[in-house]
Amino acid sequence: MTDLVRIKRFVARPVLVPMNLALQTATGAISRAPLVLVDCETDQGGRGHAYLFSLTPAALKPLAAMVNEMSDMLAGDQLVPFEIERKLTQRFTLLGLAGLQRLAQSGIDMAAWDALARLRKLPLAGLLGGVPKPVPAYNSKGLGIMPAGAAVEEAHRLLAEGFDAVKIRVGRPDADEDLKAVRAVRKAVGDGVTLMCDYNQALTVTEAIQRCRMLDDEGLLWIEEPIRHDDYAGCARIAAEIRTPVQIGENFDSAFSMQGALAAHASDFVMPDVQRIGGVTGWLRAASLAHAAGIQMSTHLFSEVSAHLFCVTPTAHWLEYVDWADAVLARRLTIKDGYALPNQEPGNGIEWDEAAVAKYLVD
Numbered sequence: 001m002t003d004l005v006r007i008k009r010f011v012a013r014p015v016l017v018p019m020n021l022a023l024q025t026a027t028g029a030i031s032r033a034p035l036v037l038v039d040c041e042t043d044q045g046g047r048g049h050a051y052l053f054s055l056t057p058a059a060l061k062p063l064a065a066m067v068n069e070m071s072d073m074l075a076g077d078q079l080v081p082f083e084i085e086r087k088l089t090q091r092f093t094l095l096g097l098a099g100l101q102r103l104a105q106s107g108i109d110m111a112a113w114d115a116l117a118r119l120r121k122l123p124l125a126g127l128l129g130g131v132p133k134p135v136p137a138y139n140s141k142g143l144g145i146m147p148a149g150a151a152v153e154e155a156h157r158l159l160a161e162g163f164d165a166v167k168i169r170v171g172r173p174d175a176d177e178d179l180k181a182v183r184a185v186r187k188a189v190g191d192g193v194t195l196m197c198d199y200n201q202a203l204t205v206t207e208a209i210q211r212c213r214m215l216d217d218e219g220l221l222w223i224e225e226p227i228r229h230d231d232y233a234g235c236a237r238i239a240a241e242i243r244t245p246v247q248i249g250e251n252f253d254s255a256f257s258m259q260g261a262l263a264a265h266a267s268d269f270v271m272p273d274v275q276r277i278g279g280v281t282g283w284l285r286a287a288s289l290a291h292a293a294g295i296q297m298s299t300h301l302f303s304e305v306s307a308h309l310f311c312v313t314p315t316a317h318w319l320e321y322v323d324w325a326d327a328v329l330a331r332r333l334t335i336k337d338g339y340a341l342p343n344q345e346p347g348n349g350i351e352w353d354e355a356a357v358a359k360y361l362v363d
Contacts, residue, residue, distance in 0.1 A: 017328055040115040165195070165338065
């Protein structure tokens with residue numbers, strides 16, 4: 001391989017894959033994962049892989065089209081992720097660097113970093129200056145809004161997959177039902193299991209203070225997104241009024257929005273999402289902000305790439321594990337004794353099961 005590697009194209013393929021567990025949150029139910037698979041092709045034959053989660057099937061084709069539009073802009077350019085990020089940011093500044101644009105740019109970024117890691121024959125963590133190592137993970141693919149008895153059964157099922165930490169969704173119409181479910185799961189799994197909860201932005205500030213106080217004695221590691229994600233002043237009020245740490249960040253659309261949240265003291269922890277924060281490049285910037293602020297940083301979804309990023313995150317806290325892409329992956333992220341084990345081979349560990357991709361492809 002010569003030092004000068006050029007981009008041939010990025011290819012986006014929309015798929016709609018079944019989830020092993022349907023997830024009911026306070027804002028809706030998810031039973032199939034709408035994913036856009038992104039491949040980076042280079043003039044030296046190397047490929048990089050990443051995937052995006054479009055949240056709704058309605059966004060699959062527009063998101064894939066956005067990736068393909070960016071591909072046309074980048075064809076022939078050198079495979080240099082920071083330069084790719086600079087060019088796309090410049091081109092889309094007037095449109096706005098959020099929404100589908102941000103997701104597509106992040107997918108381009110992740111696939112580019114993966115291609116570069118493979119060409120350099122390094123795991124992604126190694127390319128970034130770290131080393132692949134076990135990172136603490138919690139199972140987040142289930143425990144949606146459900147009756148307390150069902151939640152207990154599902155908690156045991158999730159823990160049996162090699163975890164000692166799980167997250168439960170809250171935000172039922174009746175606050176007492178939330179409390180009942182949390183208490184039932186806590187009693188069933190014992191104090192040795194780490195338990196988090198997530199409101200998925202379901203509450204007002206006043207409701208959040210009242211409800212979070214109800215959960216203050218339940219041994220939760222954090223209470224996640226109790227209110228609208230961008231109400232940093234409201235989040236700061238809640239964090240000041242309750243004892244349980246507040247967690248936000250999956251909706252930061254750049255390191256700049258995270259900087260605003262940190263300045264407002266909006267939360268005790270942060271958990272950026274790699275597809276919203278700007279891919280690998282955006283994550284590195286966010287990790288520096290968390291380090292400077294002395295605040296612990298967790299991940300949101302995208303377990304395969306995030307496991308590598310955690311290896312170079314100074315204040316790494318918890319990796320969120322979901323298996324929503326497993327149906328189209330040739331190999332799955334390994335979980336052992338409560339830890340995720342990033343691959344040691346070149347790249348980020350993502351390889352496609354092409355037969356499965358063909359099966360779930362959206363025309």
